[in-house]
Amino acid sequence: MILSEDHLAVQDAVRAFVQAEIAPHAAAWDKTHQFPAEQLKGLAQLGCYGVAVPPEYDGAGLDYLALAVILEEIAAGDGGTSTVVSVNNCPVCSILMAFANEEQKQEFLKPLARGDMLGAFCLTEPHVGSEAGGLKTVAVREGDDYVINGVKQFITSGKNGDVAIVMAVTDKAAGKKGISAFLVPTKTPGYTVARIEEKMGQHSSDTAQILFENCRIPARYRLGEEGQGLKIALSGLEGGRIGIASQSVGMARAALEAAIAYAKERVSFGQPIFQHQAIQFKLADMATQVEAARQLIWHAASLKDAGRPCLKEAAMAKLFASEMAEKVCSAAIQVLGGYGYVNDFPVERIYRDVRVTQIYEGTSEVQKILIGRALAL
């Protein structure tokens, strides 16, 4: 599949911004754990916060293919920054587009798509990850309010975000059909950042544990109907997985490009190591894997843009791209030898940044469950 002129123009614009304003800072942010607030504003101005949100809701009015292209570019500059943008687009904006009422769209979707707000997605809990239907957080209706109590874990932008989509149990007896979804502004009393995780990589994005203690929100902040929460969450993760897959390709591409550049400079046995077949074949394999993953992602995104089912294809894209990316980043380290293992070169950081793509927004094992279910039909 090839990109249209319009998609190529988007790719060029975002690549130019990322290479000038983000990539040069990625190593420093990795060390200082700095949140790239200023650069995120620049990405918002380019339309990266609400890529597939229509212009009437202040989005860029593009599509999921454009989102895939954009996230690859951002991730090629910095993995953590791409995660922040990815979550804001999908699941957050995508859920609001599909399930928010007009009042909620005006209050939340518009600022999220413009970049005046940043979104977070609160599904995972300390003891509930892959089994999304097993949540413990509760939301109890009290008159015109809901009161939320519980703990959410591994929440991207849990600290720096302005509004979170929170899944909580409203009817325990109804099991998976007793979960509801809520919009919770993060300044609401009872929303507390309990801790920021010390992660292996992606240090420029905050990953927080959030405590909900008698967190009272108006009932008008419920998304959809009571009991629709799991469906809302899982539908948002479908597009989110295309986003994470795109990030994986972006990071793998950056590692591949670093390996090629190094191989052309580094001389051994009288010639650049690029000329050694052992290295050139490795680079050829890496490039092929990156392109194969990209094509799976673009295929899934195109299905979504055409309004066709893509749960299986999104799962395949995430599974393949995230597993591919770790292998390609590891191979990049091998090409650089000792220099790949130290932080003078970017591949060591990218290898750490990319590892989580096999875990967040559904582990590789969860993707296999989804693919297996589709094969059983």
Ligand SMILES: CC(C)(COP(=O)(O)OP(=O)(O)OC[C@H]1O[C@@H](n2cnc3c(N)ncnc32)[C@H](O)[C@@H]1OP(=O)(O)O)[C@@H](O)C(=O)NCCC(=O)NCCSC(=O)CCS(=O)O
């Ligand atoms: C492992 C699972 C796939 C198991 O799912 P379940 O069997 O418990 O759920 P289902 O019965 O399949 O679905 C429930 C309900 O939702 C509807 N559904 C499912 N997918 C979609 C979709 N793509 N679009 C629309 N609707 C959908 C389905 O039809 C059912 O509705 P009905 O009963 O038919 O009305 C699942 O638990 C799973 O995916 N687990 C992984 C969870 C996950 O990815 N967690 C990570 C969260 S994000 C995170 O890690 C934090 C990082 S960040 O900040 O993003």
